[in-house]
Amino acid sequence: MKEVIDVVRSVWQKLMQNEFTRWLVYIGIAAFCFSVIYNAGKILGRWIAA
Secondary structure (H helix, E strand, C coil), X not given: CHHHHHHHHHHHHHHHXXXXXXXXXXXXXXXXXXXXXXXXHHHHHHHHHC
């Protein structure tokens, strides 16, 4: 498990060194959060409507 964390950390640091890839990471995280919230809202809406 520690090796996986080390690999993820090194990849993360490489991404964060570059301004362009840093913005891509931020946009990706925002899009992921939006899709999770959007899908949760649809599921909750279906439950409420049922």
